[in-house]
Amino acid sequence: MEDLSVPHPSRTPKALGLAVTAALSLTLAAPAAPAAAAPDPDPVPALVAGRETAAPQLVTGLAERAEGTPAAAALAQLAAHPERYRIDPGQLTEVGTERTADGRHTVRFQQYHGGVPVLGAQYLVRLTGAGADQRVESAGGKYFTGLTAPTTAAVPDAMLRGLALGSLADPRARSGATAEDHGLVVLPGGTGRLARHFTVRSSTRRPDGRPTTREVYVDATVGGIALAHDARAPYPAGTRAATVGVPATGTATDAYGRRVQVNTTRLPDGSHQLVDRTRPATITTYDAAGRDLVDFVGGLPADLRPAASPTADFPAATGTGGATDAHLNAGLVYDFYRDRLGREGLDGKGAPIVSLVNMTNDGEPIINASWDGSMMTYGGGGPKYHSFAVALDIAGHEMTHGVIDHTAALVNAGQSGAMNEALADYFGNAVEVTARGMAMTDPKAALLGEAVCRTGTPESCAGRRLDDRRTTVDDYLGTDSSLDQGGVHLNSTIFSGALWDLRRTLDPLTADRLVYRALAEYLTPLDDFVDGRDAVLAAGRSMNLSRAQLRTVAAAFDAHGIRAGWESRLGTDSRALVRAIPTSMAAPAVAGGRWVMGNATGTGDPALYTGSTAGPGTPTRLSPQDGRRHSWAATDGRSAAWLAVGPDAEGKFGMEVLTRPLAGGPVRSLLASRTEQLGEVRISGGDIAFLAEDFATGRTVIRLSRDGAAPVELPLPDGHRPSGLTLKDGLLGWTERWTTGQQERSAATVRSLATGRVTARYESAGSISSTLLAGGRLLWTETPAGPTARSAIRSGALDGSGVTDLLPADSPYAAATPTLTASDQAVTFRTTGSRPADGWTNAALPKLWQLPITGGTPVRVSCNRGGQYEAAADRGTRVLWLDATPGRTDLVVREHPAGHC
Structure with a gap:
């Protein structure tokens, strides 16, 4: 059901002729010298270097003799050429060998580090021939050199x-x-x-x-979430007993009311079930008959049986619920893969194929479909929709996810996830076009899911269209993992569009076999768009495509902007300080022209680093190399304070507040605890404040250290919960929340550290957050009660004498719960982003805005088109943030706002 739930950013085709012509002219343009003087370039790279590894991503053009079984020969090939592959064969374990009908073998190896598997690290070796004629044709994939991570967990x-x-x-x-x-x-x-x-x-x-x-x-090693993404397995099918009976046929009504023949199993009592045994892979279809989807979270209920009829003539409900179409379409998809591509079922070994139709969500029809890791599930539609099982392209899409799971296993996040969706789109549409005898020029050929609507045009009904002509440079949605797993659906047609162009320019059968070979024999779980391009081209070479055909393949990818270095052509207006950083626990702190951040090397290193905003330069490590994770930092431009999380000197898991001058010097500990959750560390001169939550009681307090003294707890009224600490020039601010009767209340509070007295307190019946001390004032956002409320940005005097609205809640620039950062001259806030009615666009992703500290009209900090996250203000109007525009997340900076974009 995840596949069609994200409205696509565009369904309007661009000018096909212009895009393809431009790509061809770019690829085939002759140099200034006479054409005969320059050889025709080979569109297939002989060697593609790996990234973050010394092992190559791809080696092609080989013809080296290899003896033994395919697996043994492949491993011997890697061992015999250490200078070429930079691989330790001892770290590899065979996880599968694909054999094709023409005798080729692809051996897939999984990399292990100290006996622990490495996520997405698979290396493939492809062989042709047999016996004395066996040859290694090519190799490649992901193998990571330089791994030194521990292999024993330190956290219980x-x-x-x-x-x-x-x-x-x-x-x-x-x-x-x-x-x-x-x-x-x-x-x-x-x-x-x-x-x-x-x-x-x-x-x-x-x-x-x-x-x-x-x-x-x-x-x-240190705790914390390192990676998370949506799973494809909400309804594990489990093991079911085989249906006892004999193959038979019957008739059933499809979703359109037509009587059709179906393959069934006749039980000993004469009744029939939708169990098709006419193929090596048994096809079984279940009808949930309106049962709630929660009943299926633990697997197919024990009392659920395949869709059944007392006679060979199934009742009309079999069609209206979608069971008939799911059953027929599963067979058509199976036949496409077997007859056209030589694949025996989703797993390549004839495993059973299971479909489930007609679940509900709180009694309402489900408007979606999914592959859940073990079976297909189809929503039952509703007044506006047929069952989603009616669409053959959707069935082909979902079942192709099963094929992908058993081949490349592309990770469901970012570009690899977008390729996963793109390949499912391609084969889903290819199945339908082939089975229905449609021409590639048919306007409906490129539409996905156009058949599910009871009303409306096919174009308005389709979930996606493969001819929308989207490109990386013009259309890639730069989002982090918080939206659509990094754009797995939103960016899919960039890649599937290139594949569909191939099917329209090459012979369709050739294109299907080419794309399938790339999937089954070249792609690995963490590959991106450019890796996908290289895989298709390399598969073309192994199929002995002509030079002209390979140029056509390259031109199709060029037309969609899928070529090495496309990220650098997006036209960003910020300056990158650190490229391609992991976003987990990576939020910058900045002051006085120096930034501090964990994960700041682009490698996942758990250390804390600092650098200059004039960078990029080489970041300097601040934290000790002690096996703990160091992050959640604050800085005043002279020193940093942060949290270290992980096993302490006695091997016990705990948290510790550390501090160190940015210019170097000893690391000093303020507090270490095994019983508290520490957080929100803030520093200003000799003052360091942080929150501490007791694991046992859940009580949260503010602790303060002054001039290196041991931290002390600050008094708070009973029942008040602090958050949002801000510390500057001897003043401490925070947000506190409490309950009076049945009403939640909040306040923005300022305390003088010299006198120990609260100097300002601004209460609200709404929600206060993002408290900041800046420009001699206390800033915060305030959201009144109500589901559609927007937030005001407010400024209060430090003596509690009055409030000014810097940005009223009714301003056209106001947003719901914006996140603030500020210098003494300017306030920067981030909009949360909201999905337009016609689907996500880059313009709708979170953006940064800035206005003077005294208020005024906000202007855009940057015109970068993608998502902008975790902003940190320095002095003046300078702002750092994490920017996802280029298909990765970079730490970037701007000195002045861009203005109006």
């Missing part, structure tokens, strides 16, 4: 599980949630990062009705 298993469950932000989702432990894994990048992998499931539903299901990777 129970705490890791608790952290995984705690990754569910909604407390209601955590209630009754489960965390299935998959063991340790090393996350690649730099020296690597040891994590424990959990699948977290909750019965709490998302807006589209699905149970919350996440793949969560918890740092096993």
